Amino acid sequence: xxxxxxxxFAVVQKKLISIADGMRETGVRSxxxxxxxxxxxxxxxxxxxxxxxxAESKGLFLGSLGPAVQNCVDVIGKENFKPGDVIISSLxxxxxxxxxxxLLFAPIFYxxxxxxxxxxxxxxxxxxxxxxxxxxxxxxxxxGLRIPPVKLYKKGVLQSDILGIIxxxxxxxxxxWGDMQxxxxxxxxxxxxxxxxxxxYGINTVKKIIIMMYDYSERITRLAVEKIPDGVYTxxxxxxxxxxxLDKLVRTQMTITIKGSDMTVDLTGSDPEQQGPMNGLWxxxxxxxxxxxxxxxxxxxxxxxxxxxxxxxxxxEGCVHNAGPTVPCFLCGNVGESIGQCITKALFxxxxxxxxxxxxxxxxxxxxxxxxxxxxxxxxxLTPVYTGxxxxxxxxxxxxxxxxxxxxxxxxxxxxxxxxxxxxxxIKDSGGAGKNRGGVGTRLSMRLLSPASFYAFIxxxxxxxxxxxxxxxxxxxxxxxxxxxxxxxxxxKTSGVHxxxxxxxxxxxxGGGGYGNPLERDTEKVRMDVLNGFVSTKCxxxxxxxVIDPETFEVDAAATKxxxxx
Numbered sequence: 001x002x003x004x005x006x007x008x009f010a011v012v013q014k015k016l017i018s019i020a021d022g023m024r025e026t027g028v029r030s031x032x033x034x035x036x037x038x039x040x041x042x043x044x045x046x047x048x049x050x051x052x053x054x055a056e057s058k059g060l061f062l063g064s065l066g067p068a069v070q071n072c073v074d075v076i077g078k079e080n081f082k083p084g085d086v087i088i089s090s091l092x093x094x095x096x097x098x099x100x101x102x103l104l105f106a107p108i109f110y111x112x113x114x115x116x117x118x119x120x121x122x123x124x125x126x127x128x129x130x131x132x133x134x135x136x137x138x139x140x141x142x143x144g145l146r147i148p149p150v151k152l153y154k155k156g157v158l159q160s161d162i163l164g165i166i167x168x169x170x171x172x173x174x175x176x177w178g179d180m181q182x183x184x185x186x187x188x189x190x191x192x193x194x195x196x197x198x199x200x201y202g203i204n205t206v207k208k209i210i211i212m213m214y215d216y217s218e219r220i221t222r223l224a225v226e227k228i229p230d231g232v233y234t235x236x237x238x239x240x241x242x243x244x245x246l247d248k249l250v251r252t253q254m255t256i257t258i259k260g261s262d263m264t265v266d267l268t269g270s271d272p273e274q275q276g277p278m279n280g281l282w283x284x285x286x287x288x289x290x291x292x293x294x295x296x297x298x299x300x301x302x303x304x305x306x307x308x309x310x311x312x313x314x315x316x317e318g319c320v321h322n323a324g325p326t327v328p329c330f331l332c333g334n335v336g337e338s339i340g341q342c343i344t345k346a347l348f349x350x351x352x353x354x355x356x357x358x359x360x361x362x363x364x365x366x367x368x369x370x371x372x373x374x375x376x377x378x379x380x381x382l383t384p385v386y387t388g389x390x391x392x393x394x395x396x397x398x399x400x401x402x403x404x405x406x407x408x409x410x411x412x413x414x415x416x417x418x419x420x421x422x423x424x425x426x427i428k429d430s431g432g433a434g435k436n437r438g439g440v441g442t443r444l445s446m447r448l449l450s451p452a453s454f455y456a457f458i459x460x461x462x463x464x465x466x467x468x469x470x471x472x473x474x475x476x477x478x479x480x481x482x483x484x485x486x487x488x489x490x491x492x493k494t495s496g497v498h499x500x501x502x503x504x505x506x507x508x509x510x511g512g513g514g515y516g517n518p519l520e521r522d523t524e525k526v527r528m529d530v531l532n533g534f535v536s537t538k539c540x541x542x543x544x545x546x547v548i549d550p551e552t553f554e555v556d557a558a559a560t561k562x563x564x565x566x
Contacts, residue, residue, distance in 0.1 A: 063290035089149040135494060137495075229350055358474070387510055429535060434515045460510065521544050
């Protein structure tokens with residue numbers, strides 16, 4: 001293969017990445033609901049003709065688009081794609097996500113030959129599940145409309161019968177149609193700008209550059225894996241419950257084998273598929289392993305298909321990480337999150353100082369649904385609340401982490417939904433004590449302005465946000481409901497608790513684990529934690545052995561020395 005000069009390579013590589021980012025920006029700015037334009041619960045990418053990832057935007061669902069598109073191609077047949085076609089699917093075993101996360105993609109043709117695909121995946125507000133977020137589903141038929149891979153557009157013509165089926169199975173058909181069009185706008189952006197690159201540089205040059213991109217990502221990833229000592233590393237982690245058996249933990253077992261520059265992640269030994277919706281699918285597992293290993297080995301390298309080559313994933317059929325096609329799986333995202341913590345646990349000793357203590361997990365997922373009295377229409381919100389992150393060898397945990405999924409500004413929440421935000425705060429003493437402190441969690445208090453139902457899919461309410469090397473765990477996650485009729489009670493997972501006007505929900509997103517012995521934390525850092533409201537004077541004394549005057553906020557050096565020496 002004739003080499004491409006480095007300047008051309010760099011320009012085209014950056015342009016391809018910018019196209020994926022531009023697709024996301026187009027989709028988000030075209031979004032119809034807060035799920036799209038505020039939460040940004042979406043992902044966009046450009047794929048090659050073999051469904052390999054050329055460039056991927058920021059967002060959720062990382063690592064899932066390639067195998068999801070390939071599943072659709074296997075059903076429809078590559079030879080049956082035509083210019084102007086748009087394929088859609090919400091079938092979980094195909095997409096790797098629950099039914100509300102719809103995959104939409106368009107084949108890209110150049111000189112009448114298939115070059116690749118522009119792809120979008122996004123969460124739709126409602127697709128006919130038993131409730132807005134069925135955390136207690138016992139079969140997949142309670143989880144909403146499953147759309148098999150099918151052409152939504154044929155040669156540019158909308159198939160009204162397919163759209164009609166979708167609209168008839170949604171409580172909010174206009175909202176679904178609006179976000180679907182936002183996805184399509186992102187795909188059209190990708191198609192248009194990729195064609196411009198092909199016209200400018202030529203298809204042969206662009207294909208060579210894509211191969212070089214893959215090879216470069218593979219090389220960087222292999223160099224990173226080689227730095228991990230050869231060996232077999234194991235860990236286990238637990239999910240709080242499966243949504244039905246609320247007192248029974250669900251186990252993830254992991255074995256990571258490093259041999260040279262190859263890594264195998266084996267989930268054999270994990271619990272079998274569950275009767276509730278806490279089930280992961282093969283694409284879910286593949287996506288979670290890839291995205292977590294990517295952040296560990298090569299976070300600064302653009303995502304593309306070459307990164308996947310050194311990584312092998314094993315998940316036996318019928319286990320919680322490779323469940324069957326008809327079992328409930330609406331909480332598959334939570335299942336995927338447990339893989340990340342297991343990877344951290346497994347490689348913690350192999351990579352001393354590089355991995356943090358346990359964070360508070362994903363943003364805490366919860367929201368409301370009902371009929372908006374201002375519009376008379378169905379409404380549902382997703383209001384993520386952010387957890388504190390685990391401390392590391394050299395740093396405290398982040399106070400909060402804005403990841404691929406964003407929270408919704410309170411002004412938007414109050415303007416869009418019948419909600420009033422009573423309070424939003426950082427939680428004092430929620431970060432695990434340690435030589436380096438875990439990030440503190442956050443608390444959001446919401447009051448309903450009209451009757452509605454509250455749903456939640458909260459994890460790590462029962463399993464600890466563990467600390468490292470004598471660091472203490474962070475505060476757990478949970479939601480507290482204050483109902484005039486039912487009183488006060490906690491929930492972790494619920495498909496819907498009916499509440500009346502002026503009832504309150506207080507969501508607590510806990511803190512990250514601490515790192516190292518708290519008695520070794522610098523006293524000035526403890527004093528600043530107290531001044532910043534992260535730590536109380538009581539916690540400073542009891543956990544850190546630091547005595548601080550509550551009036552002057554000065555450290556009592558003598559009392560501190562005596563306390564720490566005991």
